[in-house]
Amino acid sequence: xxxxxxxxxxxxxxPRERELLEENARLRRIAAAxxxxxxxxxxxxxxxxxxxxxxxxxxxxxxxxxxxxxxxxAELHAAKAEAEAANLSKTRxxxxxxxxxxxxxxxxxxxxxxxxxxxxxxxxxxxxGHVGRSLTxxxxxxxxxVDISRxxxxxxxxxxxxxxxxxxxxVLAEEFRHMAAARGLALHYVxxxxxxxxxxxxxARVVRNFLTNAIRYTEHGRILLGCRRxxxxxxxxxxxxxxxxxxxxxxxxxxxxxxxGERRDAExxxxxxxxxxxxxxxxxxxxxxxxxxxPGRGSLFAVRVPFGRxxxxxxxxxxxxxxWEGDVLAGMRVWVVDDDPxxxxxxxxxLAGWGCGVRTATCLADLDTALETQAPGEAAEVxxxxxxxxxxxxxxxxxxxxxxxRQPGLAVVVITANHDASIKSLTRQLGYGCLLKPVKPxxxxxxxxxxxxxxxx
Amino acid sequence: MREPFPASPGLAGMAxxxxxxxxxxxxxxxxxxxxxxxxxxxxxxxxxxxxELADALCHPELGFVLFFCSAEYPLAAxxxxxxxxxxxxxxxxxxxxxxxxxxxxxxxxxxxxGLDRRHFAVSCALVDDLGGFDLxxxxxxxxxxxxxxRDRALAPLAEHSFALTLLDGLSSCEEQVLATLDAALGRxxxxxxxxxxxxxxxxxxxxxEGRFHxxxxxxxxxxxxxxxxxxxxxxxxxxxxxxxxxRADRERRRVLELNALPAAEExxxxxxxxxxxxxxxxxxRHPLAVRLGEAYFVRAIQRVNxxxxxxxxxAVENGIVLTAMRPAPLLEDxxxxxxxxxxxxxxxALIIACDCFLRRLELxxxxxxxxxxxxxxxxxxxxxxxxxxxxHGMHINQTFTGVAIGSRPAAGGS
Numbered sequence: 001x002x003x004x005x006x007x008x009x010x011x012x013x014x015p016r017e018r019e020l021l022e023e024n025a026r027l028r029r030i031a032a033a034x035x036x037x038x039x040x041x042x043x044x045x046x047x048x049x050x051x052x053x054x055x056x057x058x059x060x061x062x063x064x065x066x067x068x069x070x071x072x073x074a075e076l077h078a079a080k081a082e083a084e085a086a087n088l089s090k091t092r093x094x095x096x097x098x099x100x101x102x103x104x105x106x107x108x109x110x111x112x113x114x115x116x117x118x119x120x121x122x123x124x125x126x127x128x129g130h131v132g133r134s135l136t137x138x139x140x141x142x143x144x145x146v147d148i149s150r151x152x153x154x155x156x157x158x159x160x161x162x163x164x165x166x167x168x169x170x171v172l173a174e175e176f177r178h179m180a181a182a183r184g185l186a187l188h189y190v191x192x193x194x195x196x197x198x199x200x201x202x203x204a205r206v207v208r209n210f211l212t213n214a215i216r217y218t219e220h221g222r223i224l225l226g227c228r229r230x231x232x233x234x235x236x237x238x239x240x241x242x243x244x245x246x247x248x249x250x251x252x253x254x255x256x257x258x259x260x261g262e263r264r265d266a267e268x269x270x271x272x273x274x275x276x277x278x279x280x281x282x283x284x285x286x287x288x289x290x291x292x293x294x295p296g297r298g299s300l301f302a303v304r305v306p307f308g309r310x311x312x313x314x315x316x317x318x319x320x321x322x323x324w325e326g327d328v329l330a331g332m333r334v335w336v337v338d339d340d341p342x343x344x345x346x347x348x349x350x351l352a353g354w355g356c357g358v359r360t361a362t363c364l365a366d367l368d369t370a371l372e373t374q375a376p377g378e379a380a381e382v383x384x385x386x387x388x389x390x391x392x393x394x395x396x397x398x399x400x401x402x403x404x405x406r407q408p409g410l411a412v413v414v415i416t417a418n419h420d421a422s423i424k425s426l427t428r429q430l431g432y433g434c435l436l437k438p439v440k441p442x443x444x445x446x447x448x449x450x451x452x453x454x455x456x457x
Numbered sequence: 458m459r460e461p462f463p464a465s466p467g468l469a470g471m472a473x474x475x476x477x478x479x480x481x482x483x484x485x486x487x488x489x490x491x492x493x494x495x496x497x498x499x500x501x502x503x504x505x506x507x508x509e510l511a512d513a514l515c516h517p518e519l520g521f522v523l524f525f526c527s528a529e530y531p532l533a534a535x536x537x538x539x540x541x542x543x544x545x546x547x548x549x550x551x552x553x554x555x556x557x558x559x560x561x562x563x564x565x566x567x568x569x570x571g572l573d574r575r576h577f578a579v580s581c582a583l584v585d586d587l588g589g590f591d592l593x594x595x596x597x598x599x600x601x602x603x604x605x606x607r608d609r610a611l612a613p614l615a616e617h618s619f620a621l622t623l624l625d626g627l628s629s630c631e632e633q634v635l636a637t638l639d640a641a642l643g644r645x646x647x648x649x650x651x652x653x654x655x656x657x658x659x660x661x662x663x664x665x666e667g668r669f670h671x672x673x674x675x676x677x678x679x680x681x682x683x684x685x686x687x688x689x690x691x692x693x694x695x696x697x698x699x700x701x702x703x704r705a706d707r708e709r710r711r712v713l714e715l716n717a718l719p720a721a722e723e724x725x726x727x728x729x730x731x732x733x734x735x736x737x738x739x740x741x742r743h744p745l746a747v748r749l750g751e752a753y754f755v756r757a758i759q760r761v762n763x764x765x766x767x768x769x770x771x772a773v774e775n776g777i778v779l780t781a782m783r784p785a786p787l788l789e790d791x792x793x794x795x796x797x798x799x800x801x802x803x804x805x806a807l808i809i810a811c812d813c814f815l816r817r818l819e820l821x822x823x824x825x826x827x828x829x830x831x832x833x834x835x836x837x838x839x840x841x842x843x844x845x846x847x848x849h850g851m852h853i854n855q856t857f858t859g860v861a862i863g864s865r866p867a868a869g870g871s
Binding site: 034036054 | 629630632633635636639701702703704707710714716717718749750752754771772773774775776777778848849850851852
């Protein structure tokens with residue numbers, strides 16, 4: 001059909017015919033224009049209207065993509081929030097469970113410690129020793145599980161401060177020397193005067209883990225604990241003469257539940273979580289880890305810690321007597337405030353074993369009675385107070401503040417199951433000591449010895 | 458083992474950090490709303506007008522001035538006066554078909570916005586050869602703007618910037634220039650308006666680099682930490698009637714025939730008026746639009762020519778289908794848009810708007826100008842009546858198109 005050339009109007013057409021023919025002609029022209037337009041669509045050209053149409057299509061595409069993107073983003077956000085909430089509730093649950101488990105464990109440890117100081121038949125002493133070690137294992141396992149969950153939830157904030165590396169390593173060396181000796185290994189410790197900046201407790205876990213592994217996997221030979229100065233920090237090294245780690249497995253050992261070789265002895269109850277924790281802690285602290293190993297000759301684990309500078313306050317006098325000497329605590333008047341009567345009793349037994357004079361209180365009312373009945377010259381030297389007291393009572397810090405009003409010189413050690421750095425740093429600001437639950441008798445003893453020796457916490 | 462108890466170094470460190478001065482002594486806290494200075498001058502004398510604007514806008518941190526002025530001003534003298542008044546501060550703007558001042562619609566005046574360099578990094582470029590503006594040049598221009606902005610950028614450039622385009626409204630080049638520019642801008646949203654000349658349709662001008670230019674465009678890239686949204690709206694709804702362009706002169710943007718009949722005649726028949734009665738007010742009330750997808754884009758009629766053809770403000774083509782449109786309540790639509798913007802951005806610190814002069818004409822016919830002024834003043838609109846608007850590379854007509862800028866930086870700086 002030739003749309004451009006309208007039919008000629010016959011001479012004898014009626015007006016109606018004429019009208020229809022004219023309309024027909026117009027419609028042909030409209031059809032022709034539309035066809036021209038349709039056929040020019042998609043032709044790349046510089047026609048202005050085409051540019052406009054192109055811009056509209058583009059804008060529409062952009063709008064659609066943006067919408068799709070926003071939709072996806074919103075879904076991702078929702079999914080992330082859900083996952084975070086689930087993770088948080090898991091962490092809270094674990095924290096709650098661990099807190100509840102720690103309390104009786106704490107009491108059991110204190111009782112066992114007290115029992116060890118009694119004169120018992122040799123057979124009983126051995127049994128008590130087994131109970132004590134089992135409790136230690138349970139506690140370690142529980143702590144490890146809680147730590148992994150806390151590290152994963154990102155709730156653990158490092159509490160970094162400068163300190164002499166010897167403060168950490170001297171104690172660890174002492175502790176592990178016995179453990180190594182028990183397995184017929186020699187522990188060779190080279191001390192250092194360096195000052196480092198780190199979270200002492202977290203760093204201790206890293207080095208402790210290195211040492212535990214070294215002792216666990218080394219059949220004979222020796223363990224080395226030492227430091228090496230590097231330009232960008234102090235490297236704390238733990239070496240052993242164990243079987244070494246094949247190249248292929250050096251990454252895998254930092255994953256959960258990975259253990260090398262078959263362990264045969266019953267004492268070994270680890271879950272294989274140790275290095276997974278080390279890896280996470282090192283990440284949080286931003287301390288690079290290093291592993292060198294020659295299969296058959298031994299392994300070397302190292303963590304690099306930045307150097308620190310101590311604030312220029314006069315050096316604290318060292319404790320006057322070693323913590324393990326017999327009667328340094330004899331006659332020390334210690335008050336214990338804890339809402340758990342079991343803990344109070346356990347503490348009392350332990351402290352009494354060290355020769356301390358102990359008074360306990362499980363609530364404020366108890367405490368007030370104790371204060372009223374105390375004879376002159378019987379004022380407490382040290383207050384051991386649980387941070388979380390019973391419902392209705394203020395927290396341990398308030399109790400401490402109250403007692404300090406009456407006795408300004410009173411030394412305070414706060415005990416808490418809450419591993420957040422915030423309480424620790426709060427107590428530090430107040431000049432109080434702080435111990436984490438479950439209270440380890442040796443730590444408690446060292447705190448008390450320190451108080452007796454240096455005076456201030 | 459004793460824990461270390463150093464005197465809390467964290468606290469001391471924080472105190473020192475808090476006292477650090479970044480050199481902007483009078484800057485308020487970050488959560489305080491950012492002031493955006495705007496001004497208007499009714500004075501006809503260029504020097505007096507420029508002086509008045511400078512008095513209101515000048516402060517040590519003034520980084521850029523954007524203005525819209527009546528085409529009545531002697532433009533060369535106005536350029537000179539502005540350069541003198543804002544010594545050293547870059548100034549860009551255009552002539553209008555009416556101004557939107559802080560108090561609402563104005564006429565014969567000059568309005569201006571002062572952008573604080575602490576909150577806005579601005580760079581500006583002139584395109585003085587619209588015909589030769591190809592993709593290569595567009596890319597160079599955009600790269601230049603981004604480079605210029607980068608050093609002073611207050612937030613990531615790609616996500617926190619928008620482009621404002623001001624075009625000579627009688628150049629008949631908007632479509633290609635905009636599509637090209639948009640391609641070069643990529644993800645950066647753009648909007649703008651075509652300069653006007655108080656409906657005389659003779660000469661429109663844009664201002665940059667110290668003087669006014671015809672057949673030219675100005676591109677202003679604005680980077681800010683403040684939240685913003687580029688938007689467009691119109692209040693026109695489709696009717697049933699369709700008109701097919703059967704003959705067009707694309708170079709001159711003229712439609713000679715609609716439905717194979719002389720264009721003016723056919724349009725007059727559609728609106729039920731004699732051809733002689735067709736004027737801008739009629740065009741404003743009875744617009745024609747093309748439909749693309751689900752959206753209608755008004756193709757505004759500029760005038761009736763002696764040969765019975767219609768001139769348009771935008772590109773036309775043989776075979777395009779025009780849908781007759783009817784206006785819905787204009788201010789209700791605008792208010793809903795402002796409400797939505799406020800919901801998303803908080804109370805706007807400023808809305809820069811390109812408002813088609815045909816909308817103002819409709820408001821004048823309906824005697825709703827005062828109500829419109831109140832609504833715009835409440836939403837802090839500054840802008841001008843345009844001969845066409847620009848949105849994401851599209852040249853559109855009879856719309857209210859602009860950018861709303863929130864008064865507080867988005868939380869988290871995202």
